[in-house]
Structures are given as structure tokens and as C-alpha cells.
Amino acid sequence: MITPLPVRVIPGAEEAMDSYIERVAAANALAIGPFTHHLKRLSGATLRFLNAAPAPALVATLAILTQTPPPALRQLTLSRYEVMPTIENTHRYGARAASAKGWFSLIRTQACPACVGEGQPWASRWRLPWVVACLRHSCLLVTRCSGCRIKLRSTRLQGLRASGFSTLCGNPRAPGRVPQCEHDLGTETRVPAGAATLNQQQAVLEALRGEVVLCHGEPVPGAEYLRRMRSIAVLLIHIAAISPASGLPGWALQVRVEARARTKERGPRWGVSAPDCPELRAEVFLIAHQILAGSVGVGRGALNAWLDLVPPSNEGSRAWAKDHTTTPDAISYLIG
Numbered sequence: 382m383i384t385p386l387p388v389r390v391i392p393g394a395e396e397a398m399d400s401y402i403e404r405v406a407a408a409n410a411l412a413i414g415p416f417t418h419h420l421k422r423l424s425g426a427t428l429r430f431l432n433a434a435p436a437p438a439l440v441a442t443l444a445i446l447t448q449t450p451p452p453a454l455r456q457l458t459l460s461r462y463e464v465m466p467t468i469e470n471t472h473r474y475g476a477r478a479a480s481a482k483g484w485f486s487l488i489r490t491q492a493c494p495a496c497v498g499e500g501q502p503w504a505s506r507w508r509l510p511w512v513v514a515c516l517r518h519s520c521l522l523v524t525r526c527s528g529c530r531i532k533l534r535s536t537r538l539q540g541l542r543a544s545g546f547s548t549l550c551g552n553p554r555a556p557g558r559v560p561q562c563e564h565d566l567g568t569e570t571r572v573p574a575g576a577a578t579l580n581q582q583q584a585v586l587e588a589l590r591g592e593v594v595l596c597h598g599e600p601v602p603g604a605e606y607l608r609r610m611r612s613i614a615v616l617l618i619h620i621a622a623i624s625p626a627s628g629l630p631g632w633a634l635q636v637r638v639e640a641r642a643r644t645k646e647r648g649p650r651w652g653v654s655a656p657d658c659p660e661l662r663a664e665v666f667l668i669a670h671q672i673l674a675g676s677v678g679v680g681r682g683a684l685n686a687w688l689d690l691v692p693p694s695n696e697g698s699r700a701w702a703k704d705h706t707t708t709p710d711a712i713s714y715l716i717g
């Protein structure tokens with residue numbers, strides 16, 4: 382029989398599973414290592430895909446320990462978002478195959494330094510590249526700790542930090558040093574987000590909540606808005622990376638820098654793994670959002686002006702565009 386933990390912790394409305402487990406452990410004065418070991422032993426399951434699609438047995442066990450209904454715990458995972466692909470928690474199904482399905486991060490995450498500094502729960506949506514800013518603090522998110530220079534929550538425990546819930550980074554460090562990075566993420570520089578970005582991020586938030594969003598003056602389901610945003614953004618990023626044109630905006634030059642840094646990949650797969658930098662994504666999303674905001678004709682004109690920057694090829698720019706975006710059907714009406 383599984384005995385509930387003495388201190389009950391209510392999940393945050395937008396909280397991620399790793400954040401919740403850390404808070405449960407902290408409230409019950411348990412260290413993360415032993416607590417997760419206990420959780421795995423009781424459930425007979427692993428922590429696999431903890432933040433996206435955890436094993437049902439793990440959720441059931443955590444539900445008893447925390448006296449929280451399983452559906453409330455599933456709300457802490459990325460599968461709550463309609464735009465997320467279906468991820469099966471089976472053994473033959475690798476993390477790489479799961480990640481290849483879409484724009485999300487299984488382990489690492491972005492964060493708002495102000496939210497973290499206040500001791501707020503870490504939000505689930507911070508793992509989605511569409512999200513670049515915090516509307517509460519009007520600042521951009523950060524993706525790396527400036528202390529260890531590693532992406533946030535780069536841990537071997539599916540994002541859980543061995544040092545537990547605190548404002549400190551907690552990334553594992555090289556052997557022989559302090560075991561976890563002790564940089565205070567609440568002190569990271571807060572880069573203000575512009576009014577246009579905050580407005581665009583408001584639309585992303587509404588879309589993630591499943592509300593309708595206006596595209597070309599017509600209401601469309603939120604998930605459809607997100608699909609179109611991703612398709613256009615991925616296309617623009619590919620154009621920026623390949624175009625020899627001069628005079629492109631700063632974000633486009635930054636794409637080239639990031640493309641070079643990702644030389645291990647056979648041509649960066651921006652549709653799978655979005656650019657790291659939130660400032661860069663914010664700029665691209667503004668263009669994509671504008672393309673979706675006006676009339677279809679104006680949007681088509683704007684997107685085709687970008688496609689004109691692609692070096693000519695035998696296949697033609699329309700075919701090239703379809704090969705260099707995600708869900709091309711979602712934006713085929715804008716191309717050509």
C-alpha cells in the first residue's frame with residue numbers, strides 16, 4: 382500500500398511536472414535523488430518523457446503520494462496542448478523519435494528569470510519554442526544559465542534538478558567541483574520585450590489555451606494559428622540561413638551564426654529544433670504574425686518577397702518552400 386506524503390502540494394495552473402515534483406519533495410523535506418528512486422520503485426516505471434508523456438503507472442503512483450487526481454497531474458505535461466504531437470510512452474520509442482515530431486523540448490527548458498526569482502513554479506509552456514516572453518514581467522525568457530553557460534535543466538533526471546526546487550540553476554557540473562551549478566537564475570539580466578512581441582505572445586497564449594485566434598480577420602482554432610506560425614517561421618529561418626542577400630535584418634545574420642554552430646547536424650532541422658535564442662525567435666514570430674494579421678493577398682506578397690531571396694534552383698521557389706517548412710499544407714495558400 383502506498384502512503385500519501387504528509388504535506389500536500391497543489392499544482393500550479395500552468396506548472397511543469399519537473400517543477401511540481403521538486404516542490405513536492407521540498408515541502409516534504411525529501412531530496413530529489415531518493416524521492417525519484419522511491420517513485421520509480423513504487424510505480425515500477427521510469428521517469429521517461431516525464432514532462433511530455435509520463436508512464437501511466439508513474440502518474441498513478443504520484444497521484445496517491447500527492448493526493449492529486451491523475452487528470453490534474455496530466456495537466457502538468459506538454460500533452461495538455463493540442464498542438465503537441467501524440468507521444469507514446471513505450472520502450473521501443475526513442476527520445477530522438479519523439480523529439481523529431483515537433484517543436485518542444487522533452488528535458489531542457491526556457492524560463493522567465495523574474496518568475497524564477499520570485500520562486501514561482503516553472504511553466505510547462507516554457508518548453509515550447511512559440512513562447513519567447515513572460516507576459517507578467519514583460520521580459521524575454523532565457524534559455525541558458527550565465528553561470529555554467531549550459532541550457533536550463535540539462536539534467537539526467539528528465540529536467541529534475543538534484544539540488545531541488547530553488548532559484549539556483551542546479552545543472553550538473555564537472556566532477557571534482559561543486560556538484561551542481563549554484564548560479565542564482567533570479568539574477569539573470571531581464572531583457573524587456575517590446576509591445577509588438579507582447580501582443581504576439583498574447584495570441585500564442587490564447588492559442589495554447591485552445592481559444593480561437595484571428596488570421597486574416599477570420600477566427601481559426603488556436604492550434605491552427607500555431608501550426609501556421611511554425612510553418613512560416615521555419616521557412617523564414619531557412620531562407621535567412623541560405624540566402625546570399627545582403628542587408629538582411631540582424632536576426633537573419635544570427636541564424637547564420639547558429640547554423641554554423643550546429644554543423645554536427647546535416648543541415649539544421651529548424652522545424653524539429655527551433656533556434657535557441659528567444660530574441661531571434663521573437664523577431665521571426667513578429668514577421669510571421671504580421672503575415673497572418675493582414676489580408677491573404679498582403680500576407681502572400683510579404684512571404685513571396687522573402688522567397689525571392691532564395692537562390693534560383695531547378696525545383697522553383699514554391700517547391701523549395703514546401704521542402705523547407707513544417708506542415709506545408711497549413712501555409713500553401715500563402716506561397717506562389
Ligand SMILES: [Zn+2]
Pocket residue numbers: 493494495496497515516517518
Ligand atoms: Zn515572469
Ligand SMILES: [Zn+2]
Pocket residue numbers: 526527528529530531550551552562563564
Ligand atoms: Zn548554471
